[in-house]
Amino acid sequence: MNNILSRNNAEKRFKVYGFLAVSTAIVLLGILLFKIFSTGISAFNQSYIGVKIEINNSINSSEIDPRTELRQQLRNMFPELTTRAEKRTLYSLFSTGATYEFEDLLKANEGKTINGYYYFLASDDVDMYVKGTVKREGDSAGRLMSGQLKILDQFEEQNLVELHINKYLLAGADSREPEMAGIKGAIYGTFYAILIAFITSFPLGVLTAIYLEKLAKKNRLSDIIETNINNLAAVPSIVFGLLGLAIFLNFFDLPRSAPLVGGLTLGLMTLPTIVIAARSAIKSVPPSIEEAAIGLGSSKVQTIFNFTLPLAMPGILTGTIIGIAQAIGETAPLLMIGMVAFVVDIPGGPMDPATALPVQIYLWADSPERAFVERTSAAIMVLLIFLFLLNITAVYLRKKLEKKW
Amino acid sequence: MSIEFILLTIIGLSAYSFYISKKKAAAISAINGAEIHSQPNYHGMYAAFLTISPALVLLIVWSFIEDTIITMRLRDYFSDITEPSIANFYIEGVINFVDDVNSKAMDHVNFFTATEYYKSTMHLNLLLKSIVLVMLTIIALRYSFKLISADFKARDLFEDVVIKVMNIASIFAIFITIGIVLSLLFETLRFFESVPVQDFLFGTHWSPQMSIREDQVGSSGSFGAVPVFTGTILISIIAMSVAGPIGLFSAIYLSQYASNRVRSFAKPIIEVLAGIPTVVYGFFAVITVGPFFREMGIFFDIEGFSSESALIAGSVLGIMIIPFIASLTDDALSAVPRSLKEGSLAMGATLSETTTRVIIPASFHGIVGSFLLAFSRAIGETMIVVMAAGFAANLTANPFDAVTTVTVQIVGLLTGDQEFDSAKTLSAFALAFVLFFLTLILNVISLSIVKKYREQYE
Numbered sequence: 064m065n066n067i068l069s070r071n072n073a074e075k076r077f078k079v080y081g082f083l084a085v086s087t088a089i090v091l092l093g094i095l096l097f098k099i100f101s102t103g104i105s106a107f108n109q110s111y112i113g114v115k116i117e118i119n120n121s122i123n124s125s126e127i128d129p130r131t132e133l134r135q136q137l138r139n140m141f142p143e144l145t146t147r148a149e150k151r152t153l154y155s156l157f158s159t160g161a162t163y164e165f166e167d168l169l170k171a172n173e174g175k176t177i178n179g180y181y182y183f184l185a186s187d188d189v190d191m192y193v194k195g196t197v198k199r200e201g202d203s204a205g206r207l208m209s210g211q212l213k214i215l216d217q218f219e220e221q222n223l224v225e226l227h228i229n230k231y232l233l234a235g236a237d238s239r240e241p242e243m244a245g246i247k248g249a250i251y252g253t254f255y256a257i258l259i260a261f262i263t264s265f266p267l268g269v270l271t272a273i274y275l276e277k278l279a280k281k282n283r284l285s286d287i288i289e290t291n292i293n294n295l296a297a298v299p300s301i302v303f304g305l306l307g308l309a310i311f312l313n314f315f316d317l318p319r320s321a322p323l324v325g326g327l328t329l330g331l332m333t334l335p336t337i338v339i340a341a342r343s344a345i346k347s348v349p350p351s352i353e354e355a356a357i358g359l360g361s362s363k364v365q366t367i368f369n370f371t372l373p374l375a376m377p378g379i380l381t382g383t384i385i386g387i388a389q390a391i392g393e394t395a396p397l398l399m400i401g402m403v404a405f406v407v408d409i410p411g412g413p414m415d416p417a418t419a420l421p422v423q424i425y426l427w428a429d430s431p432e433r434a435f436v437e438r439t440s441a442a443i444m445v446l447l448i449f450l451f452l453l454n455i456t457a458v459y460l461r462k463k464l465e466k467k468w
Numbered sequence: 469m470s471i472e473f474i475l476l477t478i479i480g481l482s483a484y485s486f487y488i489s490k491k492k493a494a495a496i497s498a499i500n501g502a503e504i505h506s507q508p509n510y511h512g513m514y515a516a517f518l519t520i521s522p523a524l525v526l527l528i529v530w531s532f533i534e535d536t537i538i539t540m541r542l543r544d545y546f547s548d549i550t551e552p553s554i555a556n557f558y559i560e561g562v563i564n565f566v567d568d569v570n571s572k573a574m575d576h577v578n579f580f581t582a583t584e585y586y587k588s589t590m591h592l593n594l595l596l597k598s599i600v601l602v603m604l605t606i607i608a609l610r611y612s613f614k615l616i617s618a619d620f621k622a623r624d625l626f627e628d629v630v631i632k633v634m635n636i637a638s639i640f641a642i643f644i645t646i647g648i649v650l651s652l653l654f655e656t657l658r659f660f661e662s663v664p665v666q667d668f669l670f671g672t673h674w675s676p677q678m679s680i681r682e683d684q685v686g687s688s689g690s691f692g693a694v695p696v697f698t699g700t701i702l703i704s705i706i707a708m709s710v711a712g713p714i715g716l717f718s719a720i721y722l723s724q725y726a727s728n729r730v731r732s733f734a735k736p737i738i739e740v741l742a743g744i745p746t747v748v749y750g751f752f753a754v755i756t757v758g759p760f761f762r763e764m765g766i767f768f769d770i771e772g773f774s775s776e777s778a779l780i781a782g783s784v785l786g787i788m789i790i791p792f793i794a795s796l797t798d799d800a801l802s803a804v805p806r807s808l809k810e811g812s813l814a815m816g817a818t819l820s821e822t823t824t825r826v827i828i829p830a831s832f833h834g835i836v837g838s839f840l841l842a843f844s845r846a847i848g849e850t851m852i853v854v855m856a857a858g859f860a861a862n863l864t865a866n867p868f869d870a871v872t873t874v875t876v877q878i879v880g881l882l883t884g885d886q887e888f889d890s891a892k893t894l895s896a897f898a899l900a901f902v903l904f905f906l907t908l909i910l911n912v913i914s915l916s917i918v919k920k921y922r923e924q925y926e
Contacts, residue, residue, distance in 0.1 A: 266637075294915070
């Protein structure tokens with residue numbers, strides 16, 4: 064009796080262990096996503112400070128130096144700030160980007176006069192304080208000193224501090240100033256690299272899969288190719304990075320930091336994934352269809368390209384999308400071929416120096432400014448959402464197009 | 469006229485060849501009815517292939533040869549320089565000066581005569597190349613057009629070409645492996661010219677930075693990789709002790725206990741963990757797990773708790789490999805024949821007893837295989853450890869200490885600017901070589917275990 068009781072208890076305990084394991088994994092995923100999204104969401108807004116701009120002559124933007132003029136306007140707002148140090152404190156509340164925004168404002172009002180409140184980009188320290196990332200401790204807050212806070216308080220009393228949509232994050236290139244840093248350049252870099260990776264790995268992978276599955280005689284060579292591909296799929300990605308470094312950069316002398324090299328390296332890395340997926344998709348096409356085609360007089364190649372391949376395509380595409388999604392998130396090989404440079408320009412083609420989105424995340428995560436933390440999370444959000452969409456497409460493709468035989 | 473223009477011309481000619489050959493074949497078939505061997509399309513495609521291929525082959529060969537010849541000729545202008553690497557430097561300067569507007573002239577008596585020579589030769593070369601390539605294409609076009617007749621077996625020939633192309637594509641995968649091995653091997657051998665093998669494999673002091681100074685070259689002990697290997701293994705073991713139990717029990721629960729609804733909901737969620745880029749895990753380690761463990765360290769008053777401790781990197785790495793273990797073990801458990809499980813249950817064993825005494829022993833090979841694969845993943849993983857573990861190589865088994873890994877060192881040694889010949893950069897290749905072979909052996913063993921075991925029940 065006692066024995067059965069303890070056995071049943073053991074059974075229950077065992078089941079609880081299993082349940083706990085599954086829930087731990089799910090909870091960990093939840094914590095990870097929650098942490099990233101809760102940190103990153105605030106980066107989509109950005110602090111702006113309103114400045115009263117009053118220019119009564121008709122504007123000729125080429126004659127006005129936006130930097131000095133903006134400072135003049137600021138001084139007009141706070142006539143009581145007289146010493147150089149005080150004035151400098153006032154200017155320091157604004158980002159260097161404020162000058163560019165002011166320049167745009169002047170250009171937009173060419174030949175007219177301006178009178179009213181306009182909002183300009185605040186510095187990252189102000190931004191973090193406004194969002195509550197750093198709290199006021201004594202008479203300072205984070206890197207904001209008491210003098211800066213005093214002036215900021217005056218702005219806040221007049222309700223001139225506002226959160227606007229962060230247009231730099233998605234539409235700007237990288238910058239040393241967190242408030243002006245964006246991921247557009249990195250997204251372009253990723254786009255070019257993935258395009259190259261797809262162009263190289265997809266045809267090669269599909270042709271290899273067809274050959275191994277349909278044409279190769281079972282001999283030593285096909286055995287070697289097969290084990291070789293299975294092993295390549297498990298080679299650490301950083302080794303592919305070293306391959307890219309040794310072959311594409313040192314041997315072929317291709318330019319460093321270029322998405323072309325990154326794409327070729329990622330393409331080699333994705334190739335095994337595509338081959339394995341394509342093989343299983345080709346294998347799942349029923350032989351009866353191929354036999355019917357051959358029976359009606361198709362040659363082997365005709366059968367493959369007219370019947371087997373179209374029927375296997377959904378499976379091949381699903382596998383390819385999953386492989387490409389992996390490649391998009393891959394960082395280590397890109398570090399090896401020098402796609403970690405600080406690139407301010409948005410790349411215009413696969414030969415221009417660029418970073419990629421995951422590398423940008425790595426670079427931002429590594430930078431000392433605290434304001435980059437939320438931007439890193441925001442960049443991760445963009446990456447994860449994109450990967451999620453890709454995977455949804457893959458699942459949809461499989462559900463929609465794949466036939467059950 | 470540039471190389472792109474020549475290529476476009478050749479492609480255009482090949483398209484034209486397709487068109488006229490197809491038309492000719494169609495005309496023949498219209499006269500002879502069904503007598504023609506291949507369909508017009510095949511005639512067209514084979515003709516297009518014949519037209520384009522000689523020019524492409526020649527173009528590749530030509531490009532290789534022209535480089536060698538030009539460099540040899542330019543070498544004569546700098547014959548007063550005896551050191552080959554410096555002469556090459558000047559030759560590159562000449563080429564850059566002509567090709568790139570931004571590059572500056574170099575200080576040498578023959579520099580401008582050399583650039584003039586290079587410019588005129590390249591010009592002539594391009595002209596010659598375009599004429600020869602286009603002529604060759606036209607000859608090939610005429611030849612392929614003439615071949616077409618009612619019993620010309622264009623389809624068979626074209627299909628042979630297609631099969632050859634696929635064969636070459638599949639062999640390419642072998643070239644990747646050969647490329648990896650060779651590129652790692654050469655640099656590794658060069659590394660071992662300056663640092664003895666036994667010092668690298670058995671030395672216990674790793675500080676590659678020291679060898680930058682001239683007088684430090686060959687100083688024994690600075691390339692002893694043992695701390696790097698032990699660090700890698702320590703972090704991987706921590707990762708496995710996180711992922712092993714969670715992955716194994718998840719797989720058991722999902723394959724034996726969970727209802728279909730729970731399974732269809734929980735399995736994809738766990739697999740999402742595998743789809744998250746590792747750089748994201750690295751960031752998670754830095755902003756969440758690191759601070760959490762540090763606070764625990766203060767709370768439990770653990771001395772010497774490093775902010776880059778192996779525990780932080782290892783546990784986040786563990787989270788990352790949970791789905792690998794879970795799904796591979798799930799496969800192994802599901803592959804056990806139902807009859808074994810049902811037999812055990814029918815004898816009165818509870819499900820947990822059946823699992824631990826029948827199903828797990830029956831699928832033991834598969835489970836071991838999945839653990840080995842996960843372990844090899846953990847060893848080769850880069851971004852998490854780069855972001856969460858340190859660069860300092862400590863020889864320690866204490867999980868609270870900072871350790872470094874092979875991948876961290878490779879990234880540290882090869883990012884940033886450095887000359888390619890120093891022992892420091894070469895040591896990265898030696899590390900990668902060890903990493904590659906270690907993971908390869910683990911993979912081969914685990915794949916063969918899994919395969920053998922699968923065959924057992926088929």
